Amino acid sequence: MTDRTPAETEHAEHAGHHEVGHIVSVKFLFATCAALLVLTMLTVAAAQVDFTKYGLPEMNIVVALAIAVVKASLVCLFFMHLFWDRPINAYIIIVALAFVGIFIAFAMTDTFEYRADQQQYERVELKGGDSKDVQTKLLELQTP
Amino acid sequence: MSIYGDSTKASSGTNYLTHTRGFLSWALTLDHKRIGVMYLVSVLTAFFFAGMAAMALRLELIAPGEWFLSQDNYNQMFTVHGALMVFLVLIPAVPAAMGNFVLPIMLGAKDVAFPRLNLFSYWLWVTGALFFVLALLTGGLDTGWTFYTPYSIEGDDHMSGAMGGVIPALTGAFVLGFSSIFTGLNFIVTIHRLRPPGMTWFRMPLFLWAIYATAIIQVMATPILGITLALLIVERAFGIGIFNPALGGDPVLYQHFFWFYSHPAVYIMILPGMGIISELISVHSHKHIFGYRFIAFSSVAIAIFGFLVWGHHMFTSGQSPLMNIMFSAITFSVSIPSAIKVFNWLATLYKGSISLNTPMLYALSFLFIFTIGGLTGLHLGTLATDIHLHDTYFVVAHFHYVMMGSAMIAMFGGLHHWWPKITGRMYNETLGRIACGLVFFGFNATFFTQFILGSKGMPRRYADYSAELMGAENFEIFHFWHFWSTIGSFVMALGFFLMLGYLVHSMFKGRQAPDNPWGGGSLEWQCSSPPPHDNFSEPPTVGDCYDYSMLEWDEKIQGYHRREEAATSGE
Ligand SMILES: [Cu+2]
Numbered sequence: 001m002t003d004r005t006p007a008e009t010e011h012a013e014h015a016g017h018h019e020v021g022h023i024v025s026v027k028f029l030f031a032t033c034a035a036l037l038v039l040t041m042l043t044v045a046a047a048q049v050d051f052t053k054y055g056l057p058e059m060n061i062v063v064a065l066a067i068a069v070v071k072a073s074l075v076c077l078f079f080m081h082l083f084w085d086r087p088i089n090a091y092i093i094i095v096a097l098a099f100v101g102i103f104i105a106f107a108m109t110d111t112f113e114y115r116a117d118q119q120q121y122e123r124v125e126l127k128g129g130d131s132k133d134v135q136t137k138l139l140e141l142q143t144p
Numbered sequence: 145m146s147i148y149g150d151s152t153k154a155s156s157g158t159n160y161l162t163h164t165r166g167f168l169s170w171a172l173t174l175d176h177k178r179i180g181v182m183y184l185v186s187v188l189t190a191f192f193f194a195g196m197a198a199m200a201l202r203l204e205l206i207a208p209g210e211w212f213l214s215q216d217n218y219n220q221m222f223t224v225h226g227a228l229m230v231f232l233v234l235i236p237a238v239p240a241a242m243g244n245f246v247l248p249i250m251l252g253a254k255d256v257a258f259p260r261l262n263l264f265s266y267w268l269w270v271t272g273a274l275f276f277v278l279a280l281l282t283g284g285l286d287t288g289w290t291f292y293t294p295y296s297i298e299g300d301d302h303m304s305g306a307m308g309g310v311i312p313a314l315t316g317a318f319v320l321g322f323s324s325i326f327t328g329l330n331f332i333v334t335i336h337r338l339r340p341p342g343m344t345w346f347r348m349p350l351f352l353w354a355i356y357a358t359a360i361i362q363v364m365a366t367p368i369l370g371i372t373l374a375l376l377i378v379e380r381a382f383g384i385g386i387f388n389p390a391l392g393g394d395p396v397l398y399q400h401f402f403w404f405y406s407h408p409a410v411y412i413m414i415l416p417g418m419g420i421i422s423e424l425i426s427v428h429s430h431k432h433i434f435g436y437r438f439i440a441f442s443s444v445a446i447a448i449f450g451f452l453v454w455g456h457h458m459f460t461s462g463q464s465p466l467m468n469i470m471f472s473a474i475t476f477s478v479s480i481p482s483a484i485k486v487f488n489w490l491a492t493l494y495k496g497s498i499s500l501n502t503p504m505l506y507a508l509s510f511l512f513i514f515t516i517g518g519l520t521g522l523h524l525g526t527l528a529t530d531i532h533l534h535d536t537y538f539v540v541a542h543f544h545y546v547m548m549g550s551a552m553i554a555m556f557g558g559l560h561h562w563w564p565k566i567t568g569r570m571y572n573e574t575l576g577r578i579a580c581g582l583v584f585f586g587f588n589a590t591f592f593t594q595f596i597l598g599s600k601g602m603p604r605r606y607a608d609y610s611a612e613l614m615g616a617e618n619f620e621i622f623h624f625w626h627f628w629s630t631i632g633s634f635v636m637a638l639g640f641f642l643m644l645g646y647l648v649h650s651m652f653k654g655r656q657a658p659d660n661p662w663g664g665g666s667l668e669w670q671c672s673s674p675p676p677h678d679n680f681s682e683p684p685t686v687g688d689c690y691d692y693s694m695l696e697w698d699e700k701i702q703g704y705h706r707r708e709e710a711a712t713s714g715e
Contacts, residue, residue, distance in 0.1 A: 096364060099451055107401075
């Protein structure tokens, strides 16, 4: 089983016609790496800031996610060569991200929608009683 | 051209089966045909064991009471049946087994784009299968194939007890997911890069369009399964609250995760089957496929729509009314591309010169069964009727009509269609037709009765339906239909064993197969039966693969050959 596969032979025969992937200089890769490290330090630094003082309690998450998006973009564009690749590769990643977006949007919408029911259930349960009691109490609450 | 209808060539030279010999020449092969055959044997072995589990379930239900299986055993048995059928059989059956064999030859290529990745994905399948065996040895699991929380996170303690098999089974499904991703990736690249000159996208056989759409789903959706199972393993092993409400998690979220993969996975199972049907209907009607572009695009449409309907599995799970309405509406839209396919197949049959060969009988069975399976999906997609029908035998019957009756029937149709190509032998046609009839009637007896059972209120996953449990009046109805359902399952099993018998017999005693026994126009019928190691010595000529006017029956070789004058003038 040491011989080459037919596909490989085919590749070898046509080697001259095959385009070689884009080659990035080591210097450039190290620069990208350095940028990523700087951004990581920035994330750590930003986490130390107490935004509640400025009346922006959720700002920490926003800043951290914004930096993460920049970092992920650097990785995709330069380490994964999307910057130089044919556009179809970028489309594929955008479509994949869109599907992730759809999943999160639908699932989160649903969670927000049924949260009220869940909290009502938890309130009843916290008052004590076994699970059968909870069911009947919930029914009582729901029937006007 | 000597490559048409020259049946003596196969016996004189070596073919892919005789090219090299010995166990390692198979186990480490990079030949897509051998990998396809290994997948085929493995998948059919898994089909046998999963089928035996189903027979045990049906046997238990032939009479009331727990007379054969205990309730616990029953739960484990339906979990094994479901998990094996889905992860080991349905998902790899058509793409990895039939697709591996046929796809590169249909492209006129010598192999897939990444032969080593192909071999790796086969051994990942084996590894996944071994994890399922391990799950059975370490206490089994009774969660159902969906691993729903809280079933999959309950247990005496988190690592042992009756649920000890959960983590090995999750790992197995995880590994099998990667096997599926690699197959899909391989096929996408193969179709993009290895099409021969002249074969544009709209000259590809429709089977390839179906495999391509399937491969997109495999690559896009299967990672979600990986994430879901990994989260479940983390939750179960380390007690981190993700899906368990006692730890602050959300069990409905698990269902969102699971079905975001598993609804598209339904199309991983059925789309390649539909691709086979497009080939079978056209070849055995000896008529150009009707509505080529519509069938091609409907595969892609199904692949995309399939990502947006997962919530129809969650109508009664506590999902919010807003999402229920949205998912119900989008679900109905998926029926449009499916119906487009059915109408185009019917239009292809119309005024065709139909040969009722065994593969065609499977294709016609598919049309009948898939239509019923699809239409009963409407009852379940409608919110009001789903409240009544959910978790009853109506659901069981519906998805068996689509999975067993459509996806597997299509797979067996493809198996009979390409069997002469795979083995170089013809099977006994009469026995083939009888077996198809047994499977068809047995299938409908098994599962049509279950539509009635379900609409009468028989819940699924019950080991017993005795009068004390269901009431005397219900018991009479349930017993009657359960009895006939079990009888049907035995008829179906008889059909499968008959099939096994004549297929094995044909490998040793079967008549030598001609290169083109059915009169197919796609490239795999241009190479010998069985194909040589590297498929084509010179790149084949690509024409319209659904144009049969060039082919005529040759009594001498009992197969089709290309008309001489047509062959010389070319395309
Ligand atoms: Cu679904």
